[in-house]
Amino acid sequence: IMYLVVRHFIKGSIGQIVVSLAVGGLVYFVVKSPDTVLNSIGGIFKNIFG
Numbered sequence: 001i002m003y004l005v006v007r008h009f010i011k012g013s014i015g016q017i018v019v020s021l022a023v024g025g026l027v028y029f030v031v032k033s034p035d036t037v038l039n040s041i042g043g044i045f046k047n048i049f050g
Helices: 002-011 014-032 034-049
Strands: none
């Protein structure tokens, strides 16, 4: 992830840096606490289809 951020920074594209950080943060959060993520996704689906 840091490699991608550095690579995008060298290109000078701020938008890609933000996207890389957001995706990296999301992946880290999912890996760190998958139960919480699954519960929140389940809650969203329950709200939509309930």
